[in-house]
Structures are given as structure tokens and as C-alpha cells.
Amino acid sequence: MSIVLDGVAKRFGTAVVLNGVSLEARDGETLAVIGASGVGKSVLLKSVVGLIRPDVGTIQVDGELVTELRRQDLYNLRRRVGYVFQFAALFDSMTVEENLAMGLSRVPGLSLAERRERVAESLRLVDLEGFGAQMPGELSGGQRKRVGLARAVAIRPKYLLYDEPTTGLDPVTKTVIDRLILRMREELGVTSVVVTHDMTSAYRIADRIAMLHAGRIRYLGTPDQIRASDDPVVRGFIDGRPELMQEPVT
Amino acid sequence: MMKVITGAWRAPAAWVGRSAVGTAAGMGRFGQFLAGIGHALTDVRTWGPALVAQMGRIGVASLPIALFIAAFTGIVLALQASYTFTGAIPKYFVGVLVGKTMLLELGPVLTGLALAGRVGANIAAELGTMRVTEQIDALETLGYDPLAHLVVPKVMAALIMFPVVVAFANAMGIVAAWATALNLLDMTTPEFVRGLRLFFVPFDVTYSLIKAASFGLAVATIGCFFGFTTWGGAQAVGRSTTQAVVLSSMVILVLDAFWAVTLL
Amino acid sequence: MSMSNEVRVGAVLIAGIVLVVVGTIWLQGWRIGREDQLVTAWFREVGQVQRGNPVKLRGVHIGRIEEISLDAGGSGVAVRMSIGSDVRMPEDPVVLLSMESLFGDWQAEIHSRARFPLYDYAVSPEPDGIPGYSLPDMSRLTAVADRIAENLAVITDRVDIAFTDETALNIREAIDNIQRVTGQLTALVEAQEQTVRDVAVGLETTTETLQQAALSASRTFSLIETAIADGQLASIVGNVDRLTAQIDTLSSALVLVSRDMGGVTESADSAFASLHAIVSALDRGEGTLGLLLQDTALYRDLALTSSLVQDLIRDFQRNPRRYINLRVF
Numbered sequence: 001m002s003i004v005l006d007g008v009a010k011r012f013g014t015a016v017v018l019n020g021v022s023l024e025a026r027d028g029e030t031l032a033v034i035g036a037s038g039v040g041k042s043v044l045l046k047s048v049v050g051l052i053r054p055d056v057g058t059i060q061v062d063g064e065l066v067t068e069l070r071r072q073d074l075y076n077l078r079r080r081v082g083y084v085f086q087f088a089a090l091f092d093s094m095t096v097e098e099n100l101a102m103g104l105s106r107v108p109g110l111s112l113a114e115r116r117e118r119v120a121e122s123l124r125l126v127d128l129e130g131f132g133a134q135m136p137g138e139l140s141g142g143q144r145k146r147v148g149l150a151r152a153v154a155i156r157p158k159y160l161l162y163d164e165p166t167t168g169l170d171p172v173t174k175t176v177i178d179r180l181i182l183r184m185r186e187e188l189g190v191t192s193v194v195v196t197h198d199m200t201s202a203y204r205i206a207d208r209i210a211m212l213h214a215g216r217i218r219y220l221g222t223p224d225q226i227r228a229s230d231d232p233v234v235r236g237f238i239d240g241r242p243e244l245m246q247e248p249v250t
Numbered sequence: 251m252m253k254v255i256t257g258a259w260r261a262p263a264a265w266v267g268r269s270a271v272g273t274a275a276g277m278g279r280f281g282q283f284l285a286g287i288g289h290a291l292t293d294v295r296t297w298g299p300a301l302v303a304q305m306g307r308i309g310v311a312s313l314p315i316a317l318f319i320a321a322f323t324g325i326v327l328a329l330q331a332s333y334t335f336t337g338a339i340p341k342y343f344v345g346v347l348v349g350k351t352m353l354l355e356l357g358p359v360l361t362g363l364a365l366a367g368r369v370g371a372n373i374a375a376e377l378g379t380m381r382v383t384e385q386i387d388a389l390e391t392l393g394y395d396p397l398a399h400l401v402v403p404k405v406m407a408a409l410i411m412f413p414v415v416v417a418f419a420n421a422m423g424i425v426a427a428w429a430t431a432l433n434l435l436d437m438t439t440p441e442f443v444r445g446l447r448l449f450f451v452p453f454d455v456t457y458s459l460i461k462a463a464s465f466g467l468a469v470a471t472i473g474c475f476f477g478f479t480t481w482g483g484a485q486a487v488g489r490s491t492t493q494a495v496v497l498s499s500m501v502i503l504v505l506d507a508f509w510a511v512t513l514l
Numbered sequence: 515m516s517m518s519n520e521v522r523v524g525a526v527l528i529a530g531i532v533l534v535v536v537g538t539i540w541l542q543g544w545r546i547g548r549e550d551q552l553v554t555a556w557f558r559e560v561g562q563v564q565r566g567n568p569v570k571l572r573g574v575h576i577g578r579i580e581e582i583s584l585d586a587g588g589s590g591v592a593v594r595m596s597i598g599s600d601v602r603m604p605e606d607p608v609v610l611l612s613m614e615s616l617f618g619d620w621q622a623e624i625h626s627r628a629r630f631p632l633y634d635y636a637v638s639p640e641p642d643g644i645p646g647y648s649l650p651d652m653s654r655l656t657a658v659a660d661r662i663a664e665n666l667a668v669i670t671d672r673v674d675i676a677f678t679d680e681t682a683l684n685i686r687e688a689i690d691n692i693q694r695v696t697g698q699l700t701a702l703v704e705a706q707e708q709t710v711r712d713v714a715v716g717l718e719t720t721t722e723t724l725q726q727a728a729l730s731a732s733r734t735f736s737l738i739e740t741a742i743a744d745g746q747l748a749s750i751v752g753n754v755d756r757l758t759a760q761i762d763t764l765s766s767a768l769v770l771v772s773r774d775m776g777g778v779t780e781s782a783d784s785a786f787a788s789l790h791a792i793v794s795a796l797d798r799g800e801g802t803l804g805l806l807l808q809d810t811a812l813y814r815d816l817a818l819t820s821s822l823v824q825d826l827i828r829d830f831q832r833n834p835r836r837y838i839n840l841r842v843f
Contacts (some may be wrong), residue, residue, distance in 0.1 A: 075393045079293035083391035089384035306519040310526050414530035450541045
């Protein structure tokens with residue numbers, strides 16, 4: 001089972017954001033989607049869980065057509081998908097523990113004790129034991145991201161979607177997060193899609209890397225392949241040379 | 251045909267067209283939003299537990315400002331009524347004017363406008379912030395219908411608590427006017443009470459509460475809508491808040507006229 | 515925190531509901547915990563009376579009007595009033611509806627029928643129902659007064675037409691003549707003072723009798739008043755109408771008469787001249803008349819006449835309608 005996008009297009013007003021994106025994240029792999037800011041990476045990721053409905057194209061997750069699902073079935077599917085937000089998106093009126101328990105209270109057949117156990121286990125997984133009673137406002141940026149990750153994995157998802165997990169962090173914290181992403185795959189066996197513009201991170205965590213450019217997948221390959229690519233747009237992005245990426249938009 | 255509209259006329263024409271389309275689209279989004287709320291109403295398991303907390307925040311916490319406004323309104327009403335009635339009209343008509351005006355108009359409308367500022371802004375800012383920090387998206391990914399979890403409790407709380415707050419405000423206004431009549435206007439309690447009762451019908455109270463409930467519904471729904479549909483950053487939250495307050499104040503006045511036409 | 519919030523919300527909610535219920539009851543003027551008796555009064559119509567208007571007995575507020583309903587037969591209105599159970603009704607009670615003030619608020623007053631016996635009370639179809647009468651309100655009184663005023667204006671106009679300048683001149687001339695004659699008569703009377711004084715005594719008696727007649731007349735007028743109160747204002751207006759017509763005829767006659775006035779005045783002039791001569795002669799005690807005047811027989815005749823007048827007045831008192839065929843004026 002996997003995540004499959006086929007010919008997905010989305011426009012906001014007159015701005016075409018996605019223009020026929022086809023992409024597959026295979027079972028058990030970590031797929032990184034790279035691209036410049038504002039190129040539509042987050043839109044792509046939100047489309048996968050049905051937060052944004054594409055104008056054209058289909059999206060399959062775990063064998064179900066997200067674009068066709070009825071409301072309740074969509075909520076059921078989301079219990080199998082963990083979503084890690086760019087700025088963690090913690091509920092700031094709740095403690096860390098309550099944040100983690102939010103998703104769990106939607107999982108049927110879990111006792112209160114089991115839920116507590118799951119919360120503690122998830123916090124341990126991101127090395128934040130003892131932070132349960134803190135409010136999100138008291139945490140640093142890196143800690144918040146880890147809580148966001150813990151909240152996403154607390155429901156034991158089959159799929160994990162990361163939206164810019166390392167953006168705005170110092171190099172050391174970045175490494176910590178990257179290791180956590182790797183650990184999730186090892187310990188939980190999840191299929192992951194990581195949206196990022198941080199190449200160091202992408203090389204470190206991804207099995208394959210897809211480059212989103214001008215509303216389409218410009219390039220798809222392993223980290224080694226992309227490093228060796230001579231596509232000017234890919235090179236321009238990797239090496240940080242915008243002049244290479246200038247080309248007439250057709 | 252289009253070629254006829256040229257030069258200087260193009261900009262205003264485009265503006266009118268854009269505004270019309272924008273308004274229609276906004277109405278459509280609001281309609282969708284209402285339909286979503288209607289659907290979320292069935293999810294009592296989600297919004298039920300949050301209701302009491304929202305009733306506290308929207309209703310109980312609004313009592314002080316509502317009572318403050320009502321007290322001064324009552325005082326001013328009594329003084330102005332006696333000023334207007336000097337001479338030919340008997341004094342007990344101060345009671346008539348205070349009772350009728352407070353119940354039918356000033357109690358619900360002034361409270362509604364004050365709460366449009368306090369509650370509407372609060373809701374729009376809270377939901378707007380949750381929207382721009384992706385907390386609403388986070389709720390969805392955790393399997394919650396954000397309308398049921400965030401919007402319905404606020405709308406229900408406002409629907410229930412606005413009439414309660416207005417009832418207290420009405421009572422406060424009348425008591426303040428009464429005290430004013432006794433102390434500053436040389437009236438007696440029987441005189442004032444006689445005026446209060448003279449033209450009173452129980453429908454006055456019903457009318458006041460119906461108005462209050464409709465104002466509550468409008469303020470909460472509009473606040474939630476603008477908060478929910480915020481798009482952007484901190485500035486967008488500010489814009490949503492302002493729009494929510496302005497629109498709900500306008501809607502309160504329109505509803506006020508609407509009820510006067512349909513119910514009186 | 516959460517618990518105390520729940521408590522606060524619950525308390526405010528309950529207090530709000532209690533406030534609304536109790537406030538409404540209080541503003542309606544309902545009395546809780548006090549037994550009331552319900553009485554029904556019947557009316558032909560009820561003017562501006564509304565539910566909730568006060569019920570008074572001897573000016574004291576004792577209850578309120580609960581319900582106003584048309585009788586099933588359609589001929590009357592039943593007004594149901596709740597009044598304190600300790601209130602005792604007067605003998606043979608009736609209910610009058612009237613304005614409480616000029617601002618449109620009405621009241622129901624309970625009276626004994628003996629106090630206002632003349633009103634046309636509606637008859638209650640129920641044995642324990644109270645007869646009632648609704649007093650006319652300002653607008654109806656004003657309308658009647660308007661019609662009376664109009665008719666008076668018509669009369670005034672017609673009188674204006676009858677009395678032209680010429681008539682006035684003629685009348686003045688006549689008055690001058692009368693003044694002259696009066697002067698001469700005064701002189702005569704002075705001469706006959708003693709006789710006249712005696713006559714005056716007789717006249718005094720007559721005056722007394724006249725006073726009694728006036729009393730009788732005032733009683734008659736009180737009857738007329740009753741007629742007005744009886745709601746016969748319409749017939750009054752009718753009479754004024756008739757009177758107006760009569761005055762119309764009278765004034766045409768007056769116009770005719772005033773044309774002949776010149777001749778009359780001339781004849782009056784010569785008559786007065788002759789009278790003057792006669793009076794001078796009388797003064798001197800000349801002629802038969804002069805002698806008669808000096809004679810006591812005249813006095814006796816006068817006294818007799820006076821007593822006859824007294825008899826006449828007495829009869830008038832007893833049978834005023836024999837002499838006056840009068841409805842209003």
C-alpha cells in the first residue's frame with residue numbers, strides 16, 4: 001500500500017499551483033519532495049490528507065481514493081496518516097500531554113490507561129519524557145517540532161507526512177529531527193513523504209527525492225542520482241544558483 | 251460588445267464586476283460554512299463537552315460589560331424621559347418609556363453591539379490565529395471536524411447565553427432607571443412601577459429574548475466565519491477581526507429592523 | 515478551574531431563567547399567593563378598555579381586568595375582572611368604564627346603582643353578572659358638542675340677517691319714544707308713590723311666588739338634565755334643529771315687520787303725543803281717568819289682579835305643562 005498521485009492540478013484564483021503532478025511514495029520508503037518556497041509543496045501534502053481538494057486528478061492513500069471519499073471515511077483514513085506541521089501547530093491552550101491525547105481520543109477501543117501509556121511512549125520516542133505537563137508556549141522551536149512529531153506518531157499511523165520539518169532550526173537540532181525521522185521509519189515501519197527545501201536533510205533521510213518545479217515533478221531519483229543530475233533547474237536549486245533556473249514558462 | 255467599454259470606463263466597470271463576483275463568492279462560502287455547521291450539529295459527542303467552557307467565556311465573562319452599559323443606559327433613559335415629558339405628561343410615563351425602550355430596543359441592541367465587539371472579535375481572533383498557525387488543519391488531520399469542535403460550541407453558547415446576558419442587562423437598566431427616578435426625579439416607587447406595568451405585555455420579554463438569541467447567533471457565526479476563513483499571517487487575523495466586528499454590528503442593526511417589521 | 519466554570523455557568527443560567535420568569539410575572543402585576551375572586555360585568559360596548567386596566571372601588575385600586583370577550587350571542591361584551599377576595603361589593607353593584615387619564619388608559623369602577631341610577635346599563639345574561647355601562651370618551655363628546663356649535667352658528671347667522679341697520683335705527687327711535695314715555699310715567703308714578711308702594715307690597719308677594727315658580731322650573735330643568743344624561747343628546751340636537759327652523763321663520767317675519775316699522779313708529783309717535791296730553795291731564799287730576807286714579811277702587815282692583823296672578827302661578831307650579839310646551843329651551 002502506498003500514496004499515489006495521478007495528474008493532480010490545483011489553482012487558486014488565477015495562480016496555477018499544481019499543474020498535473022503524478023508521483024508515488026512506495027510502501028515503506030521515505031520520499032522527499034524538494035522545491036523552491038511557494039512552489040506548492042505544502043499544497044501537495046495537504047491534498048494527500050484531503051485538507052485541500054485538487055481541481056483535477058486523483059490521489060490514492062492506502063488503497064482509498066482521497067478525492068472521492070465521503071466525509072466520515074475521510075476522517076477514518078486520517079487516523080492512519082500522521083501529519084507533522086511546519087510550525088508544529090500545537091494547540092496552545094492545551095498541555096503537551098493533552099495535545100498528544102487529542103488524536104488518541106478519536107481512536108476507538110483504547111482505554112484511558114492505554115492512552116496514557118501511548119502518550120508517554122510517544123514522548124519517549126522523541127526524547128521528551130517529563131515534558132508532558134508543559135504548555136507549548138514554554139517550549140523551544142525544536143522541542144515544539146518534536147512534540148508535533150510525537151502527536152503525529154501517537155496514533156500509530158501507517159503514513160507520516162512532514163511539512164518542512166527542519167526549517168528554521170539550528171544545524172544541531174536539524175540533525176536531531178532528521179534522526180527522529182529515520183527512527184520512525186525503523187521502529188514504526190511507516191511510509192513517509194517529507195516536503196523540504198533543505199537539501200542536507202533530504203540527502204540524509206530520503207530513499208528517493210522528487211523535485212517540484214512550475215507545478216510539475218521536474219525530476220525524480222535517488223539522492224545519488226539527483227546529486228549527479230545535469231538538469232539546469234535541478235542544479236540551480238541544489239547549488240543555489242537561481243540564474244540556472246530561469247527558463248521560459250510554457 | 252466588450253469593445254464598447256474602453257479607456258476610462260474600464261476600471262470602474264472592472265471594479266463593479268470584481269465586487270459583484272467577490273460578494274457572490276463570499277455569500278457562497280458563507281452558505282457552505284452554514285451548511286457545514288448544520289452538518290456538524292449532529293456530532294454532539296464532539297461539541298457537547300466544549301459547550302460549557304464556551305458558555306462561560308462568551309456569556310458569564312460578558313456580564314460585567316453588559317451590566318455596566320445597561321446601568322448607564324437606564325440612568326440616561328430616566329433623565330431624558332423626564333426632561334422630554336416636562337409639563338403636560340404625568341411623571342409615571344418615565345416608567346413606561348424606560349420599560350418599553352429597555353426591553354424592546356436598548357437592552358438587546360446595546361448589549362448585542364457590545365458583545366459583537368467583545369465576543370465577535372475574540373472568536374475571530376482566536377480562530378484566525380488557529381487557522382494561520384495550522385491548528386485547524388491539525389485538528390482535521392487528527393480526525394476532528396473543526397466545525398464541530400471549534401465553531402458549533404461557540405455558536406450554541408452564544409445562542410444560549412446572549413438571551414441570558416440580555417435578560418440581566420434589561421433588569422439592570424430598569425433598576426438603574428428606577429433608582430434614578432427615586433433619587434433625582436422626585437418620583438415614588440408606586441409611580442415608577444405603575445408606568446412600568448401600564449403597557450407591559452409578556453410578549454415584550456419574548457421579543458427581547460428572541461432578538462438577543464438572533465444577535466448571539468449572528469455574532470458567533472460571523473466571528474467564526476471570518477476567523478475560519480482567515481488566510482495569511484498576523485495582519486490577516488487583524489483584518490478578519492475587524493471585518494467580523496463591523497459586519498456583525500451591521501447585521502445586528504439589520505436584524506433589529508427585521509424583527510421590528512416581522513414581530514411587532 | 516473547569517468545575518468552578520461549570521458551576522458559574524450553571525448559576526448564571528439558572529439566575530437568568532428565574533429573572534425572566536419572575537420579572538415577567540412581576541411586570542404583569544400578578545399577585546402570587548393571594549386568592550382573587552373573579553367577577554364578570556356586561557356591557558354593550560367597552561370603549562378603549564384593555565386587559566390589565568385597573569379596577570377601582572371608591573377610587574381604591576382593587577384588581578385588574580383579566581379578559582374581554584364578545585358574548586356568544588353577539589349582543590354584549592363580557593369583561594372578566596379579578597379583584598381581591600377580601601373586597602366586599604356595594605349594594606346592587608354596577609360597573610362604569612371611563613377614562614383614567616387623558617392618555618388613553620381606562621379603568622373600571624364599581625359603584626352602587628343608587629349612585630348613578632340613570633345610565634342605561636347592559637343587562638347581564640348571567641344571574642351573577644354585573645350590569646355595566648361605558649361612558650362616552652372624549653372624541654364622542656366632542657363630536658356632539660361640534661354639532662350643537664354648528665347649529666348655534668346657523669341661528670346666529672339668521673338673527674344677523676333679521677336685524678339690519680334699518681331695523682336698528684327703527685328700534686332706537688322706538689326706544690327713544692319709550693324713554694320719553696317712561697320719563698312721563700315716572701313723573702306720574704312719583705305722584706302716585708303711596709299707591710304704588712301699596713301695590714309693591716302685593717308685588718313682593720308675587721315675587722315670592724315667582725321664586726317658588728323658579729324653584730319648580732329648576733326642578734323641571736333637572737328633569738331636562740336627566741334627559742341629557744339619559745343619552746338624549748341626539749334629541750336635543752334635533753330640537754335645536756327645529757328651533758333653528760322656527761327662528762328662520764321668525765326672522766323672515768321680523769324682516770317683514772321691520773319694513774312696516776317706519777309707519778308703526780309714526781303712529782307710535784302720535785300715540786305717545788296723545789298719551790303725553792292725557793298724562794298731563796291726569797297729573798292735574800282732570801277727566802274720568804284722573805278721578806279713577808285718585809280713587810282707592812283702583813288699588814283694590816290691582817290687589818285683586820295681583821292675587822289672580824298668584825293663583826295663576828300656583829296653577830303653573832302644579833301643571834307647568836299646561837302653560838309651557840317646552841322640551842329644552
